[in-house]
Amino acid sequence: MRSRNVIDMHLVNRMQAFGWPLLAVTFALAIILAAGAIVGSQGPEARAEMYEGLQWNGAIFALFGPLIGYGFTSMGQYFPLALGLGLTRREFATGLSVVFLGNAVVYSALITLGKTIEKATEGFGLGIRFFDVFYTSTGAPWQTLVQTFLLILTVLFLGAAITAAFLRFGQAFLWISGAVLALIGVGILSGVLFLDGFGRGLLDLLTMGWGPWMVVIAVIGALSAAIWLVLVRRTQVS
Numbered sequence: 001m002r003s004r005n006v007i008d009m010h011l012v013n014r015m016q017a018f019g020w021p022l023l024a025v026t027f028a029l030a031i032i033l034a035a036g037a038i039v040g041s042q043g044p045e046a047r048a049e050m051y052e053g054l055q056w057n058g059a060i061f062a063l064f065g066p067l068i069g070y071g072f073t074s075m076g077q078y079f080p081l082a083l084g085l086g087l088t089r090r091e092f093a094t095g096l097s098v099v100f101l102g103n104a105v106v107y108s109a110l111i112t113l114g115k116t117i118e119k120a121t122e123g124f125g126l127g128i129r130f131f132d133v134f135y136t137s138t139g140a141p142w143q144t145l146v147q148t149f150l151l152i153l154t155v156l157f158l159g160a161a162i163t164a165a166f167l168r169f170g171q172a173f174l175w176i177s178g179a180v181l182a183l184i185g186v187g188i189l190s191g192v193l194f195l196d197g198f199g200r201g202l203l204d205l206l207t208m209g210w211g212p213w214m215v216v217i218a219v220i221g222a223l224s225a226a227i228w229l230v231l232v233r234r235t236q237v238s
Contacts, residue, residue: 005087006095009078016073021066021107028062029130036128047127054129060136063107064155070103071159075167079232093232097225100156108149111136115144139210150214154221161224164231 011017032054040047074096082092115131118124123132132138137147165173191198 003087003091003095003098005085006078006082006092007099009082010074010096010099016070021063021070024062024066025060028059032057032059032128032130033124033126036123036126040126051123051127051129054133055138056134057129058133058135059130060111060133063111064151067103067107067152068155068159071100071156071161072163074099074156075160075163075228079164079167079235089232093229096160100153100160103156104149104153107152108145111148112141112145116141137210143210146214147210147217150217150221154217154224157221157224157228161228161231164228164235168231168235 036047036050039050078096079092082095083089087095111131115136118129118131123129131144135151137143165177188202192202
């Protein structure tokens with residue numbers, strides 16, 4: 001299948017395909033380990049407090065950053081190249097979907113393995129949390145696998161959809177989307193400050209159960225993928 005060419009195209013630059021995400025996550029882990037060694041030297045009480053507090057640390061987003069950038073690059077660089085090489089839009093969409101699915105499977109398995117080792121060794125012997133955090137699920141390993149798979153796949157398709165929208169609509173998309181996000185932010189802040197019960201309702205929403213949150217993430221990912229697929233068929237490239 002000619003869509004295999006899209007997969008090969010994404011694997012040519014190995015640093016971009018594998019290097020940057022793994023380098024970013026390794027660097028972030030090294031920082032957390034160093035912090036754990038320093039704080040842990042202050043005694044068991046300090047270590048216990050650190051372990052509890054690190055449940056909310058966002059160091060794992062060092063992996064998600066390069067991945068959303070991968071979504072940007074896929075549409076910003078590889079899409080025009082693929083069309084220039086004679087591949088159809090359908091072939092590109094099929095190949096890129098396989099690339100995204102492969103990334104989600106590999107990195108979600110990596111995070112789940114890291115979490116399993118981290119918990120078995122009590123934070124790599126330092127009482128730290130890097131993989132075992134709220135954003136990757138503090139539940140069973142299968143929950144971590146599902147949650148990180150959905151998050152990574154959503155991030156990739158979201159990055160591709162944003163770039164496709166920019167290619168299709170130009171600067172107007174950035175200005176309009178920025179204005180909409182700003183209005184939403186102002187609306188939420190106004191609700192918290194001026195409406196009784198709004199803040200409590202928002203907190204209840206943000207702290208809902210694992211299952212409902214997985215549905216939310218899956219819906220965002222599905223919408224991002226659907227928008228991307230529509231724009232792939234209509235986006236013009238120079």
